[in-house]
Amino acid sequence: MKILIQQINKEMKKVIYIITVATGLTFLGACKNTFDAPNKSALDASVVFSTPGLAQSAIAGILQSFGEQNSYRGRYLVYYGLNTDVEVASSLKDVTTVKSTLTNYNTSSNNTEMSEYKNAWAKFYEGIERANIAIAGLRKYGNVESNPDMAQILGEVLTLRAVLYNDLIKGWGNVPARFEPITSETAYIPRSDKDVIFKQLLADLDEAASLLPWPNETAVTSSVEHVNKAFAKGLRARLALYAGGYSKHLDGETRLSNDPDLSREKMYTIARDECIDIINSKKLNLLSFEQVFRTLCEETNKAGLESMWEIPFADGRGRVLYNLGVEHKTKDKYTQQAQGGDNGPNPAIFYDFDKDDVRRDVSVVPYLWDGGIQVPSSLNKLYFGKYRYEWMKRIVTADNDDGLNWMYMRYADIYLMAAEAINELQSPSEAAPYLQKILERAFPTRADKVTAYMAEATKSKGDFFNAIVDQRAFEFCGEMLRKADLIRWNKLGEKLRESKVKLQQLNNREGKYASLPKKIYYKNNGEDIVIYGLNYGDTDAIGQGLSGYSAKDWKLSPETDAVKYWDGLFVKDPDSQPVWPIWDYFILNSNGTLNNDNF
Numbered sequence: 294m295k296i297l298i299q300q301i302n303k304e305m306k307k308v309i310y311i312i313t314v315a316t317g318l319t320f321l322g323a324c325k326n327t328f329d330a331p332n333k334s335a336l337d338a339s340v341v342f343s344t345p346g347l348a349q350s351a352i353a354g355i356l357q358s359f360g361e362q363n364s365y366r367g368r369y370l371v372y373y374g375l376n377t378d379v380e381v382a383s384s385l386k387d388v389t390t391v392k393s394t395l396t397n398y399n400t401s402s403n404n405t406e407m408s409e410y411k412n413a414w415a416k417f418y419e420g421i422e423r424a425n426i427a428i429a430g431l432r433k434y435g436n437v438e439s440n441p442d443m444a445q446i447l448g449e450v451l452t453l454r455a456v457l458y459n460d461l462i463k464g465w466g467n468v469p470a471r472f473e474p475i476t477s478e479t480a481y482i483p484r485s486d487k488d489v490i491f492k493q494l495l496a497d498l499d500e501a502a503s504l505l506p507w508p509n510e511t512a513v514t515s516s517v518e519h520v521n522k523a524f525a526k527g528l529r530a531r532l533a534l535y536a537g538g539y540s541k542h543l544d545g546e547t548r549l550s551n552d553p554d555l556s557r558e559k560m561y562t563i564a565r566d567e568c569i570d571i572i573n574s575k576k577l578n579l580l581s582f583e584q585v586f587r588t589l590c591e592e593t594n595k596a597g598l599e600s601m602w603e604i605p606f607a608d609g610r611g612r613v614l615y616n617l618g619v620e621h622k623t624k625d626k627y628t629q630q631a632q633g634g635d636n637g638p639n640p641a642i643f644y645d646f647d648k649d650d651v652r653r654d655v656s657v658v659p660y661l662w663d664g665g666i667q668v669p670s671s672l673n674k675l676y677f678g679k680y681r682y683e684w685m686k687r688i689v690t691a692d693n694d695d696g697l698n699w700m701y702m703r704y705a706d707i708y709l710m711a712a713e714a715i716n717e718l719q720s721p722s723e724a725a726p727y728l729q730k731i732l733e734r735a736f737p738t739r740a741d742k743v744t745a746y747m748a749e750a751t752k753s754k755g756d757f758f759n760a761i762v763d764q765r766a767f768e769f770c771g772e773m774l775r776k777a778d779l780i781r782w783n784k785l786g787e788k789l790r791e792s793k794v795k796l797q798q799l800n801n802r803e804g805k806y807a808s809l810p811k812k813i814y815y816k817n818n819g820e821d822i823v824i825y826g827l828n829y830g831d832t833d834a835i836g837q838g839l840s841g842y843s844a845k846d847w848k849l850s851p852e853t854d855a856v857k858y859w860d861g862l863f864v865k866d867p868d869s870q871p872v873w874p875i876w877d878y879f880i881l882n883s884n885g886t887l888n889n890d891n892f
Contacts, residue, residue: 342430345442351427352446352519355453358420360610361411365460368406368413370699371616371635372396373464374773376862377785378792379766381639383674385861386854399864400873402889408876414465415879417457424454425474437504445513448504451497452520455528456701458494462487462535463777466872467543469887481884484875486543488552491536495563498529502567507576508596516594518605518698523576526567527601527702530710533563538781541871545891547783561714568711572727577601577704582734583655589700590684599705603698608687614695617771618680620661620670627662628682630689634661638675638770640849641795644806646767648828649739655679656770659813660822667822669815672799673849673858677771705731705768713761721750721757728760731768776871786868796859800849808832814842 341347359365375382375396382396391406402408427450435443461468470485472493502525506514514521537560541547549557571577578598580588585599594603606613620633638657646653658678660667670676680697682689689695712727725747732743750760765778779785798804802811813826814836826836826847836842850858874889 338430339434342427342434343436343443345440345446348427348431348435348443348446351423351430352449352453354423355420355427355450356605358416358423358457359604360606361416363409363411364413364416365604365699366606366611366694369460369464370613370773373460374776375636376789377639377775377779378788379639379642379770379775380636380773381862383635383637385673385858386850386856388856388861388864393861394864395873397861397864398867398870400870402874402880403877407873408878410878412876412878414461414876417461418469418471420457421454421471422475424450424457425472428454429474444504445506445511448501448522448525449520451501452505452525452528455494455498455501455532458490459528459532459535462490464873465875466541466892468875481886483886483888484543487540488536488542488550488555491532491550492552492554494532495529495536498525498532501525502529507574508601509576515596517596517600517603518594519596520602521596523571523574524602524702526571527707527710530564530567530707530714531702533560533567534710534713535777535781536560537564539783540780541891543891547868558718561717564710565714565718568707568714571704571707572711577707579704579708579730579734581737582651585703585705586655586679586681587684589679590681590697591686592698594698599703600700601702601704601707603700605698606694606696608689608696609691610694611696611699612694613697613699614680614682614689615693617677618682618695618697619658619676619678621682622661622663623665625662625665627685628689630682630691630695632695633680633682634674634676637677639792639796640672640675641792641799642766642770643675643827644795644799644809644829645763647736647742649742650735650767651737652735652767652770656767659824659827666817666820669813669822669824669845672847679771700772705734706774709761709765709768713758716754716757716761721752721754724757725751728757728764731764735767780871783868785871786866789863789867793859793862796849796862797857800858810836811847812836812844813847814839814844816842 372395374380376385382393384393387393388397388399391404394400395404395406428447431437431443431447431450435447437444437447467484467487468490469482470490470493471479471482473479502522505520505522505525508521508523509515513519536550536555537557539547539549576597580599588598589600615630615632616635618633621628621631623631643653643657643659646657655678658676659670661670661676662668685697708727708730712724715727716724728750729743729747732746733740736742746760750757762782762784766775769775776785779788799806802809808829810826810831810833812833813824815822815824817823825831825839825842836844870892874892875887880887880889
């Protein structure tokens with residue numbers, strides 16, 4: 294049964310965790326979890342954090358902060374990760390709207406979509422405060438050294454706090470470091486350089502991994518809605534790569550860390566070792582590429598497959614399909630929610646894929662559903678095919694939420710992080726098997742293409758790194774990892790400028806796109822659509838001769854548009870403003886401790 298992340302009907306400006314625990318009991322009551330509350334008041338921390346059933350509710354309290362309206366559910370998952378060479382907001386040409394400025398590197402601190410008290414920033418810190426209180430209580434009362442149930446809870450809370458800090462840093466850069474419960478003396482603190490936070494998180498996740506079981510070793514870790522040892526190790530590897538990469542520091546400089554504890558070599562070593570531990574554990578499995586996302590949409594929640602941890606949403610909470618899925622313009626037999634496609638793939642990525650790469654047609658969809666059948670979309674509005682109402686086993690009936698979990702990490706990332714780290718520390722030949730594993734899945738019927746690609750990739754460390762840059766784009770399209778990857782590689786602006794040129798050439802059928810048809814040609818086979826004209830080698834001459842096919846223009850931007858599609862990718866230099874500012878609401882209520890200096 295899904296862990297229910299849903300909004301408790303009380304906004305809490307200042308977290309009082311004991312209230313969270315009390316509400317957490319009701320909040321989890323619909324799940325399989327049961328609680329044996331002792332006679333002593335459950336509001337006593339010594340009872341809460343020494344009783345496994347009660348302490349488990351700490352996790353519910355933290356996850357509640359993930360799922361509230363303007364947290365991950367309605368803000369972070371909607372906007373973070375856009376725009377890149379892989380993922381874009383669908384309405385790129387509307388460059389001045391409040392929503393568009395969140396994605397086109399022109400964000401102001403007074404953005405009305407974000408600058409309010411229950412924004413993601415506030416909810417992330419709410420979750421962190423709940424975690425801090427739980428960690429302190431578990432360490433004091435939980436007897437974690439001898440009680441494996443309490444140890445597992447501490448490991449999970451440490452990991453959830455790391456998730457929240459990871460996304461704070463990705464979204465806002467250098468943020469306040471809070472690792473103890475708030476006191477009157479620490480109510481207001483300034484930003485810290487992200488290095489301080491990275492060092493703490495790397496230590497926390499090392500401890501968490503020592504406390505947590507592997508997937509399916511306990512009843513709790515049989516579900517991807519609870520963290521496990523593999524995920525804690527994988528998250529530690531991911532954070533090590535971020536810490537060892539480029540970013541904008543508190544002094545305003547974009548650079549590698551100056552802290553010797555976060556040297557590039559040390560961080561790549563952590564990433565390599567954690568990934569190899571996970572792979573050698575044999576506790577996870579790579580599925581076929583399409584099956585990864587069918588399994589997600591079918592909501593099996595089973596651990597030990599490819600998904601390593603998912604943000605769990607109740608059926609009436611979460612907007613993964615609503616914002617990122619293939620659009621259904623009308624209610625039909627697959628969904629009673631006519632939604633999808635607020636964000637989508639950068640059109641250029643479709644043409645960067647090899648046509649024999651099975652990831653392409655799963656990841657990038659050139660059609661939508663209208664009246665229960667598939668109809669062609671537009672080149673400037675493609676869809677993430679990883680998230681499909683039609684793959685679900687239940688019908689979504691809520692107006693604004695779909696309840697699909699967010700897959701935060703999957704096993705393929707472990708292989709690609711291992712490949713990147715081993716290439717950096719050792720050699721392309723030693724890194725090759727980990728990249729090849731992912732390519733063999735991508736080209737199940739074209740071993741010759743895998744062999745040829747690997748021969749080119751292993752010529753030098755530089756060639757292999759470039760292959761990693763490309764393959765992470767193809768593998769994770771629609772999973773919102775690209776922006777953080779490009780930042781740590783110091784390639785965000787470079788790749789966006791390249792994409793701008795690609796999109797303009799694609800629209801005008803210039804350069805490598807010159808031979809592509811100017812139209813697509815389509816017909817329906819039952820409810821499914823058949824499209825000709827999307828592949829290199831297709832021609833308008835052949836398309837026009839196809840019996841029973843209709844034609845549709847396949848362009849990005851009419852000549853009359855005041856702002857061309859490609860000009861909406863970024864308004865300011867992405868490298869100068871790669872993250873969001875701290876919102877005015879929080880600066881004005883910080884007693885003078887917060888600012889956007891060097892933003």
